[in-house]
Amino acid sequence: MxxxxxxxxxxxxxxxxxxxxxxxxxxxxxxxxxxxxxxxxxxxxxxxxxxxxxxxxxxxxxxxxxxxxxxxxxxxxxxxxxxxxxxxxxxxxxxxxxxxxxxxxxxxxxxxxxxxxxxxxxxxxxxxxxxxxxxxxxxxxxxxxxxxxxxxxxxxxxxxxxxxxxxxxxxxxxxxxxxxxxSGASMRKMAGYAQALDVVDQYAADAAAGMRAEEVRQQAWWETADPQARAQRAWAGKAFDDSAWPVMQPAGRWNESGIGALSTHRGVAWFRTTVELTAQQAAAVTHLLLGQVATADTTWVNGVRVGANTNWWTGREYAVPRGVLTPGRNVVAVRVLGDDQGGGLVSPAGQRALRTADGARIALPLRWKYQVGSQLSATQPPTPWEAPTSxxxxxxxxxxxxxxxxxxxxxxxxxxxxxxxxxxxxxxxxxxxxxxxxxxxxxxxxxxxxxxxxxxxxxxxxxxxxxxxxxxxxxxxxxxxxxxxxxxxxxxxxxxxxxxxxxxxxxxxxxxxxxxxAYGEKITPGGPEAVSASRSGEDVVIRFANTNGGLRTYSSDTAIGFEVCEQDACRYARATAEGDTVRLPGAATVRASKVRYGWSDAPFINLFSMDDLPASGFELDLN
CATH class of the missing domain: 3.40.50.1110 (SGNH hydrolase)
Structure with a gap:
């Protein structure tokens, strides 16, 4: 079974x-x-x-x-x-x-x-x-x-x-x-996903071929988003001379590092480090561990791209293909794209290591070379087979x-x-x-x-x-x-x-x-839902369905969280509940075009049905 x-x-x-x-x-x-x-x-x-x-x-x-x-x-x-x-x-x-x-x-x-x-x-x-x-x-x-x-x-x-x-x-x-x-078949109905879905299919058939196809896709995006990306691609290579780069010990977002060039930087920064391996170690390593990276990274080992991720909360664990690591000097290079709060290798240094097939860890150095890259406000595309943004x-x-x-x-x-x-x-x-x-x-x-x-x-x-x-x-x-x-x-x-x-x-x-x-009971499935907003003289009247006996407000005789907008310019509006409607006195100005309620990431609201279900937030055109 x-x-x-x-x-x-x-x-x-x-x-x-x-x-x-x-x-x-x-x-x-x-x-x-x-x-x-x-x-x-x-x-x-x-x-x-x-x-x-x-x-x-x-x-x-x-x-x-x-x-x-x-x-x-x-x-x-x-x-x-x-x-x-x-x-x-x-x-x-x-x-x-x-x-x-x-x-x-x-x-x-x-x-x-x-x-x-x-x-x-x-x-x-x-x-x-x-x-x-x-x-x-x-x-x-x-x-x-x-x-x-x-x-x-x-x-x-x-x-x-x-x-x-x-x-x-x-x-x-x-x-x-x-x-x-x-499913991939259904996602192909959406515009803009065909190339990434093709890469997933390639990866499913041949992981190495999929990795190469994704590197091409990502590099094309980078060269469109960042004018310096083509030239900076050399910074990922093993032979690149980083001797002039400054050194830091990553331990959080770079805007908290105290380094002037990074304190207000919003964009790209590169990090490089070297690790010496014996022949036995080089043959035994299977994964590179970097801990969390804020916000997105692309990572290379000896110039070979081993992975990329766009979720700051996800610990990086990249498979290193056999033969990439060699006895002696090896180079790990990480391109980081930060956000408004900066970026960087944010986990404690102890989480950055090479892991062998038997679970042993070879620590990476505490100190890394770094170089500030382009100022850039963009979102790196996720690797299309990497959960949770796959x-x-x-x-x-x-x-x-x-x-x-x-x-x-x-x-x-x-x-x-x-x-x-x-x-x-x-x-x-x-x-x-x-x-x-x-x-x-x-x-x-x-x-x-x-x-x-x-x-x-x-x-x-x-x-x-x-x-x-x-x-x-x-x-x-x-x-x-x-x-x-x-x-x-x-x-x-x-x-x-x-x-x-x-x-x-x-x-x-x-x-x-x-x-x-699902069970067909003759009840409303939830609470109040705005169905129309219209002018009534100088007022705006919003009609609700599913009020389950009428609307009521808590802790006030007025409803809070309502807005009236003239195109994209909105202002808060006084509102009172009346049966199955909410009235916004004086809101029906000539240029008023829409009304909103609870329009905030964390709104304060107090409009409920008679049986204690909250009215849903909404944006409605004003008729």
């Missing part, structure tokens, strides 16, 4: 149940579950797939597969509702780190709630099965702490309401972009192997890594919906989206907000999909922590959306 079928698994009720795996070519395979038995035949490659009839909720059962006189059995199988939960770190955050974890985990035991965390795997090749076998677990004091907190709270709320077994599959990766979770590789390794498993719904909590690209996200999120629905052959698979929370700088004047724009993109994708629901979360965010620990509220709001979208 495929790796996803294990002890304690939950299979989706009310839908035909697909079971698949591998057996000797031509084998007749017998699959048995809950009194039902079906046959399948392994194809020439040994793959087989069987289809059991739909079943009602129940269990526990044994699932057995027999072929060629042998039988494999997994036990304690339940039939119920199965949820697929995906995204980045706020979906990944475990119950052990969530608010009230001690109590929630200690009293979580329930044979009717199960979960499985899909092991992290970024693959350039679409996988038929998981490389590492996922382990289904039953909720309890010793296990629940490992479960996705958001997904657990959603599942617990739905299990209590519908009183059937539930299981959730958590496939998430902190810091991941949405492009990582969409193209399709998390889909390949963590979603594709689930093809055939049936789900009641999918829950998605992601977007932080795509903030700043909201316009593209308006296309990418619906593309993800379509891609997963096609993968699982469930064209109406309900999708629940946890909207970005509140994080970052507060606003004292109206202005642009990358997070507000991303929230608007999420709202638009859900609004335009009849099988999607939205959970607004920014009233329970933490402006100083991108990972707010209050996950119970998020899970409960996703569960409410599920009741409407």
């Amino acid at each position: 495929a790796a996803i079928f294990g002890d304690h698994a939950v299979l989706q009720r009310g839908q035909p149940i697909a079971i698949w795996g591998k057996a000797p070519a031509g084998s007749v395979v017998t699959v048995q579950l809950n009194g039902e038995s079906v046959l399948a035949t392994a194809d020439g490659g040994g793959k087989w797939r069987a289809r059991l009839p739909a079943m009602a909720a129940g269990g526990p059962y044994a699932l057995s597969v027999g072929a060629n006189g042998g039988t494999s059995t997994v036990n304690d199988i339940m039939i119920g509702d199965v949820f697929l939960c995906g995204g980045q770190s706020n979906m990944e955050l475990p119950m052990a780190q969530a608010t009230n974890a001690a109590m929630d985990v200690a009293f979580s035991a329930s044979p009717l709630i199960r979960f499985v965390n899909i092991p992290r795997d970024s693959s350039a090749v679409r996988l038929d099965d998981f490389k590492t076998v996922p382990q289904w677990q039953v909720a309890g004091a010793q296990t629940t702490g490992q479960a996705s907190a958001v997904c657990y709270h959603m599942a617990r709320a739905l299990q209590r309401r519908y009183e059937v077994p539930v299981g959730f599959v958590n496939a998430s990766w902190g810091g991941s972009t949405i492009q990582s979770w969409i 193209l399709g590789t998390l889909y390949n390794g963590m979603i594709a192997p689930l093809q055939g498993y049936a789900f009641k719904l999918a829950a998605w909590y992601q977007g932080e890594a795509n903030a700043g690209a909201a316009r593209e996200y308006r296309t990418l999120l619906p593309l993800l919906f379509d891609d997963w629905r096609q993968t699982f052959a469930q064209p109406d698979l309900p999708f629940l989206v946890a909207q970005l929370t509140s994080f970052g700088a507060v606003s004292t004047t109206p202005g642009r907000s990358a997070w507000a724009e991303l929230r608007q993109a999420q709202s638009a994708a859900v609004r335009n999909d009849p099988h999607a629901g939205l959970a607004v979360t920014f009233d329970f965010g933490d402006r100083s922590d991108i990972h707010p620990s209050q996950k119970a509220i998020v899970g409960q709001r996703l569960a409410r959306a599920a009741r409407a979208v």
